[in-house]
Amino acid sequence: MSTSARRVAAELDASDPLAPYRDRFLPADDVVAYLDGNSLGRTPRATAERLASFVTDEWARRLIRGWDEGWLDLPVDVGDELGAAVLGAAAGQTLVADSTTVNLFKVLHAACGLRPGRDEIVASAADFPTDRYVVEQVAAQRSMTVRWLQPDLVENVTPDVLGEVLGERTAVVSLSHVDYRSSALLDLPALTEQIHDSGALAVWDLCHSAGVVPTNLDEAGVDLAVGCTYKFLNAGPGAPAFLYVAREHLATADQPIMGWFSAADLFEMADAYRAATDVRRMLSGTPNVLGIVAVQCGVQLVAEAGIDAVRAKSTRLTSYLIDLLDEAGATVLSPRAADRRGSHVSIQVPDAAEAGRRLVEAGVIPDVRRPDLLRLGLSPLSTSFAEVLDGFDVLRSVVLPS
Amino acid sequence: MSTSARRVAAELDASDPLAPYRDRFLPADDVVAYLDGNSLGRTPRATAERLASFVTDEWARRLIRGWDEGWLDLPVDVGDELGAAVLGAAAGQTLVADSTTVNLFKVLHAACGLRPGRDEIVASAADFPTDRYVVEQVAAQRSMTVRWLQPDLVENVTPDVLGEVLGERTAVVSLSHVDYRSSALLDLPALTEQIHDSGALAVWDLCHSAGVVPTNLDEAGVDLAVGCTYKFLNAGPGAPAFLYVAREHLATADQPIMGWFSAADLFEMADAYRAATDVRRMLSGTPNVLGIVAVQCGVQLVAEAGIDAVRAKSTRLTSYLIDLLDEAGATVLSPRAADRRGSHVSIQVPDAAEAGRRLVEAGVIPDVRRPDLLRLGLSPLSTSFAEVLDGFDVLRSVVLPS
Numbered sequence: 001m002s003t004s005a006r007r008v009a010a011e012l013d014a015s016d017p018l019a020p021y022r023d024r025f026l027p028a029d030d031v032v033a034y035l036d037g038n039s040l041g042r043t044p045r046a047t048a049e050r051l052a053s054f055v056t057d058e059w060a061r062r063l064i065r066g067w068d069e070g071w072l073d074l075p076v077d078v079g080d081e082l083g084a085a086v087l088g089a090a091a092g093q094t095l096v097a098d099s100t101t102v103n104l105f106k107v108l109h110a111a112c113g114l115r116p117g118r119d120e121i122v123a124s125a126a127d128f129p130t131d132r133y134v135v136e137q138v139a140a141q142r143s144m145t146v147r148w149l150q151p152d153l154v155e156n157v158t159p160d161v162l163g164e165v166l167g168e169r170t171a172v173v174s175l176s177h178v179d180y181r182s183s184a185l186l187d188l189p190a191l192t193e194q195i196h197d198s199g200a201l202a203v204w205d206l207c208h209s210a211g212v213v214p215t216n217l218d219e220a221g222v223d224l225a226v227g228c229t230y231k232f233l234n235a236g237p238g239a240p241a242f243l244y245v246a247r248e249h250l251a252t253a254d255q256p257i258m259g260w261f262s263a264a265d266l267f268e269m270a271d272a273y274r275a276a277t278d279v280r281r282m283l284s285g286t287p288n289v290l291g292i293v294a295v296q297c298g299v300q301l302v303a304e305a306g307i308d309a310v311r312a313k314s315t316r317l318t319s320y321l322i323d324l325l326d327e328a329g330a331t332v333l334s335p336r337a338a339d340r341r342g343s344h345v346s347i348q349v350p351d352a353a354e355a356g357r358r359l360v361e362a363g364v365i366p367d368v369r370r371p372d373l374l375r376l377g378l379s380p381l382s383t384s385f386a387e388v389l390d391g392f393d394v395l396r397s398v399v400l401p402s
Numbered sequence: 403m404s405t406s407a408r409r410v411a412a413e414l415d416a417s418d419p420l421a422p423y424r425d426r427f428l429p430a431d432d433v434v435a436y437l438d439g440n441s442l443g444r445t446p447r448a449t450a451e452r453l454a455s456f457v458t459d460e461w462a463r464r465l466i467r468g469w470d471e472g473w474l475d476l477p478v479d480v481g482d483e484l485g486a487a488v489l490g491a492a493a494g495q496t497l498v499a500d501s502t503t504v505n506l507f508k509v510l511h512a513a514c515g516l517r518p519g520r521d522e523i524v525a526s527a528a529d530f531p532t533d534r535y536v537v538e539q540v541a542a543q544r545s546m547t548v549r550w551l552q553p554d555l556v557e558n559v560t561p562d563v564l565g566e567v568l569g570e571r572t573a574v575v576s577l578s579h580v581d582y583r584s585s586a587l588l589d590l591p592a593l594t595e596q597i598h599d600s601g602a603l604a605v606w607d608l609c610h611s612a613g614v615v616p617t618n619l620d621e622a623g624v625d626l627a628v629g630c631t632y633k634f635l636n637a638g639p640g641a642p643a644f645l646y647v648a649r650e651h652l653a654t655a656d657q658p659i660m661g662w663f664s665a666a667d668l669f670e671m672a673d674a675y676r677a678a679t680d681v682r683r684m685l686s687g688t689p690n691v692l693g694i695v696a697v698q699c700g701v702q703l704v705a706e707a708g709i710d711a712v713r714a715k716s717t718r719l720t721s722y723l724i725d726l727l728d729e730a731g732a733t734v735l736s737p738r739a740a741d742r743r744g745s746h747v748s749i750q751v752p753d754a755a756e757a758g759r760r761l762v763e764a765g766v767i768p769d770v771r772r773p774d775l776l777r778l779g780l781s782p783l784s785t786s787f788a789e790v791l792d793g794f795d796v797l798r799s800v801v802l803p804s
Contacts, residue, residue, distance in 0.1 A: 025462075026457075026458055026462035026463075027462065027463070028462060028463050028464070028465050029463040029464065031465070034465060036465065036466045039466050040461075040465055040466045040468075040469075042462070042465065043457060043458070043461050043462035047457065048454070048457045048458055048462070051453060051454070051457055051692075052450070052453070052454050052457075055428075055445060055449065055450045055453055055454075055638075056428055056445070056450055059442075059445050059638055059639060060427075060428035060429065060430060060444070060445035060450070061428075061429070061430050061431040062430075062431065063430050063433070063436060063438065063442055063444065063767065064438045064441050064442045064767060064769070065762070065767070066442075066639060067442075067639070071639055071640075098500070098501070098504065098687075099500070099661070099686060099687025099688055099689075099690075100687050100688070101659060101661030101662070101663075101686040101687030101688075102500065102504055102659055102661075102686055102687060105658075105659045105686075125673070128662075128671075129662045129665065129671045129672070129675075130661040130662040130687060132673075132675075133660045133661060133662070133665070133675045134659070134660070134661065136675065137658060137659070137660055141543065141658060228688070230688070236457070236461055236691065236692055237461060237468060237469070237473055237688070237690075237691035237692070238473075238688040238689045238690040238691045238692070238693075239690065239692070240690065241687070256507075256539060256543060257503060257504055257507045257536070257539075258535045258536070258539055259501070259503030259504075259532040259535060259536065260503070260530075260531045260532040260535070261503075263531065263535070267772060268772075269530075269531045269771070269772070270531070271527070271534075273531075273534075273535045273538065284501060284503040284504055284507075285500075285501025285502050285503030285504060285532060285643070286501055286502070286503075286630070286632070286639070286640040287501075287640045288501075288639075288640040288641065288642065288690055288693050289638065289639035289640045290453075290638055290639070290640070290641070290692060290693060290696065291640075291690050291692060291693055292640075294692065360467070365465065365466060365467070367466070369671070370669060370670075370671075
């Protein structure tokens with residue numbers, strides 16, 4: 001790589017207000033560039049310390065007393081922190097628990113139940129597999145029909161595409177905020193408004209935007225949402241996911257996996273089930289405390305940096321990488337307009353699996369989506385411009401046609 | 403307490419082959435006696451070390467590569483370890499993931515689906531709330547009826563009680579191996595056989611027996627089972643639960659929360675969902691790796707000690723405590739026959755909440771079940787006879803009538 005390119009990267013890093021956050025993460029082995037923060041975020045140092053102290057000082061020392069000393073409220077408390085820092089959600093609407101799949105299952109059932117008499121779910125055929133599977137099974141379980149949108153991968157779901165299927169039969173529209181392949185960022189406020197105009201409810205999957213794109217759920221009037229915490233929220237592999245239920249639906253959203261943690265009084269243990277009247281009604285079994293503690297650490301890091309500053313760096317990082325890729329003649333799939341994409345950049349290659357293997361051997365870790373996509377995830381708190389350049393340098397030499 | 407009572411306790415500890423395991427746990431604050439291992443097990447030292455090394459050496463250093471280096475197989479691998487050490491289950495039938503509530507939801511749906519044409523679920527009105535809630539909702543979701551057993555709390559579900567409702571309409575019988583209140587241990591092999599004779603499937607909740615009573619699931623021919631790991635398996639608050647599907651049902655058990663982790667090829671991401679043909683078909687979303695690692699540590703401790711040795715000490719501990727309680731005139735609810743109870747002893751008191759508060763103030767931690775039950779959980783790997791005596795001593799002075 002040329003000296004001038006190096007200088008540009010160094011200047012970008014020097015003027016990056018989030019640059020100090022790089023030191024807040026633990027080091028990795030043999031990594032020239034980690035370009036997969038969109039699959040698994042790096043490990044905050046604070047998380048390592050907090051988990052160790054949780055195990056020895058809270059679990060070991062307090063034992064069962066810990067439940068009364070804060071653990072019982074953790075799903076809601078960390079949900080509130082996440083809501084405030086990341087989702088634009090006022091307190092009392094967000095929970096951290098279970099997996100995204102389980103949460104989507106609950107949330108879709110709840111949404112359909114809120115629109116009795118309507119028998120269609122609208123979803124995108126381009127959506128992430130788990131989302132499509134859950135949409136299909138919820139529809140089957142409720143004797144409803146799925147209307148599949150077939151959007152262009154890059155343009156993705158636009159008001160025009162959605163308008164073709166929305167109607168009086170639409171109960172719920174389930175969409176992903178950022179496309180997992182192309183990185184297309186959907187117009188959440190406009191689509192939510194369009195969905196409401198048809199009388200349907202809007203369910204959003206925020207997996208690829210949570211922690212890196214502001215979502216402003218309250219302002220947009222989103223009805224229900226889910227998302228994961230192990231990508232840009234850096235909460236660790238398979239960390240508990242979140243769900244959001246707008247205040248107006250809290251008293252009436254019924255989900256299908258009722259357990260003791262969703263009951264109005266956890267320890268009443270009565271014969272008849274009475275659902276909690278707050279967001280806890282979306283819980284099921286005992287929440288994983290250790291996992292939620294890790295989520296809290298990740299959320300607090302984003303809260304400290306500020307989601308707007310994170311988003312600003314994200315667009316700078318992806319724009320910078322796209323410019324490099326363009327110059328090198330790569331086939332960039334992701335949208336060119338910065339305000340239309342999330343925090344990863346996808347390129348098409350002939351054999352993504354093989355390209356991925358070669359990159360990892362050379363110390364550059366991308367994400368592979370068979371058959372022909374490499375996703376390059378840029379995580380604003382832990383990725384520097386110099387790292388992007390280093391990664392690109394290797395990519396150009398081992399993957400791109402010379 | 404008298405010197406001779408002290409001497410007896412010391413002798414019992416001296417001849418206890420599991421006594422050295424006490425040192426394998428981290429210390430607690432202000433605890434004279436921890437009698438709540440049936441709610442939350444103590445913290446193994448190995449778990450604290452393993453979690454710390456997982457965070458810094460696996461998550462931080464290996465990042466996304468960790469999934470290919472073992473994490474993907476963890477739900478099955480740790481399930482297999484649990485199956486071998488605790489459940490009497492050959493490999494390939496047990497998973498560690500999600501919560502007990504979510505797992506029971508999946509397993510009950512799967513079981514009902516395996517008995518089409520039968521429209522009744524049999525369950526016990528004395529069962530733990532989450533179990534009853536899930537039974538009710540699964541029945542409602544499948545347009546089935548619940549036949550509630552109304553057993554005596556101590557005798558619990560006997561072949562006679564069960565025989566009254568079993569019939570040609572019974573699809574599934576859902577029972578708990580050990581009663582959460584009385585500690586009654588059900589005759590799992592005999593009841594399972596009786597259930598099979600009626601043509602129904604047996605689903606067992608092992609929450610209060612896993613890790614302390616051998617279950618021998620394969621030998622007994624149990625069809626499906628679930629259980630938790632935060633009690634006698636010492637995996638931490640809200641740690642991932644387990645589920646078991648007998649080999650004969652593996653190809654046909656269909657659960658309702660299909661996600662990418664239950665698909666035949668996780669990374670195929672095809673349009674149509676194809677379920678895995680092995681026990682992974684019961685998974686849903688991304689499993690919580692950190693939580694499963696903690697389960698593995700807890701399981702390995704029981705494996706090392708041996709489940710039969712654990713059970714032997716458990717019955718010695720509960721018999722010892724019952725003798726003390728009897729002498730003091732306490733109202734013991736739990737069965738007198740050691741082979742008919744689990745590892746906690748329940749006593750009735752006028753106001754359990756108030757008694758619990760007084761005990762905790764005095765450093766003895768029991769479990770309270772409103773309105774009138776104190777559960778005294780004895781965890782064979784971490785509880786000594788001297789600790790039981792210390793706890794009893796306080797109990798007698800602050801709770802029992804003089």
